[in-house]
């Protein structure tokens with residue numbers, strides 16, 4: 001009947017988009033898999049034939065592998081912690097009626113519009129530079145020795161920069177969630193004798209759990225593949241080499257496409273492990 | 289416990305004065321109903337008593353103690369909100385336990401009170417559900433349960449039944465009245481439904497634009513409304529208010545006669561009119577009558593089986609002992 005007919009018509013019309021998206025995903029994936037089994041050194045002889053699982057074994061046994069996994073997880077975890085905690089606090093703050101609310105909200109959201117490369121450069125040169133940076137001046141003002149942020153506290157610095165970029169996203173989502181909280185619930189809990197902190201813990205936080213879940217899931221997807229901030233600041237030195245960065249180095253600096261591709265496959269596996277793990281912990285919030 | 293006294297209480301939101309100076313005493317154990325049209329300040333007044341809103345000036349005493357600046361939790365009052373305001377992520381049991389948990393009551397006592405409340409409110413089978421899995425009436429009962437377990441010195445209800453369907457509303461109305469008889473706790477109940485007010489209240493407070501028009505028992509208000517507003521607001525269907533020459537005959541600006549205090553006849557009577565719409569309810573018939581000077585249409589309550597048709601001529605005679613007279617200022621002349 002008409003529905004059957006329109007359904008097949010709908011399929012026909014959706015097909016180009018679906019095929020395009022599928023190709024977009026599958027072609028790079030298959031190429032990565034293909035190269036990961038090859039010995040392929042573009043500047044040193046090109047395609048040197050099949051390599052079996054050599055690339056996979058070499059990639060994991062390299063001394064840089066586990067530290068890079070650790071660095072990835074630390075950056076993702078640290079950024080998530082900071083953005084969620086401060087996102088909730090900022091969301092609550094921005095929800096208070098205050099003078100100039102509109103302007104303040106736009107200011108808070110602004111960092112999200114700055115390109116990662118640009119923001120990392122700004123942080124590196126204007127804040128964290130040990131000679132000319134604002135922090136250096138601040139430290140000197142108090143008579144302290146300026147900190148060499150990017151070499152002495154590289155992970156902390158990168159987490160700070162990335163958190164600064166992602167805080168607006170978290171704040172925005174959490175603010176809208178806070179705005180949707182029924183005011184009568186808060187009043188009821190106030191009458192029930194819950195002081196401010198308990199109201200936060202028993203009423204606001206559970207109300208936000210779903211929004212927090214979404215923030216965590218979306219941020220994790222993007223943070224696992226973070227690259228520009230590291231490239232621009234430490235260049236992967238001082239223990240800040242993530243898995244993505246390691247792959248980049250293998251492919252472009254060592255000119256070993258096969259080895260890098262194997263790393264890419266490991267990155268996919270790591271992302272899936274993290275995803276399953278997260279879904280287990282926080283995903284159940286989405287069902288409720 | 290449970291006496292509430294308002295002295296010269298006022299409330300303004302910015303420049304808008306919602307409650308002009310107001311005095312009111314609610315005695316211990318009384319079931320007091322605030323009625324009035326929408327926007328007259330009933331909820332505001334209730335929230336002032338609860339402490340959810342700061343009063344602009346004046347004083348609120350609870351049990352003889354100045355409570356004007358006490359936070360809501362310290363006033364010993366429990367409130368049931370129109371939207372129920374249940375905590376959606378907690379089970380019914382946890383919802384009811386919440387105020388006791390906040391007060392740090394010991395577990396055994398909490399369980400005892402929850403079980404007692406659940407039994408009284410027919411919630412025993414639902415204790416482990418979430419509010420989202422309950423019907424409107426059940427949610428309402430959970431909200432009441434949460435208020436009961438605190439054993440407050442007074443209950444505050446803000447239009448608690450307005451989200452329920454007509455049949456359930458009648459049922460819950462009885463349950464709340466029953467609960468009041470059993471607990472004998474002061475209750476303040478806000479509604480815009482005068483039937484709820486008449487059936488439940490020991491004392492009705494009629495409000496208009498933040499001003500108390502009259503305070504009294506339901507029958508006092510019915511028998512002797514202090515002014516035209518109360519006369520028109522209390523009673524269903526509304527009292528007929530007649531102006532002009534008919535009123536002048538009784539030396540009044542306006543006379544009022546309730547539909548149930550008019551005798552209908554097809555042959556003779558004081559006033560003559562034609563039948564408009566007749567609403568047959570079975571037990572009663574409300575007939576709208578046109579053509580009587582000063583009041584159009586006039587509503588009459590007749591027996592259930594009256595045989596009048598649209599367009600018939602009927603004669604009406606008011607029962608003189610039930611005639612209300614009002615002056616030009618709207619106040620009652622006795």
Ligand SMILES: Nc1ncnc2c1ncn2[C@@H]1O[C@H](COP(=O)(O)OP(=O)(O)OP(=O)(O)O)[C@@H](O)[C@H]1O
Nearest residue numbers: 301304306324325326327328329330331332333480
């Ligand atoms: N936060 C507020 N700011 C400004 N005006 C308010 C505020 N809350 C209430 N008002 C005004 O105060 C008046 C009384 O409001 P209130 O909510 O007490 O009415 P109500 O009698 O409960 O009406 P309803 O029967 O519709 O609930 C209204 O005119 C309303 O517009």
Ligand SMILES: [Mg+2]
Nearest residue numbers: 330331332447
């Ligand atoms: Mg109201």
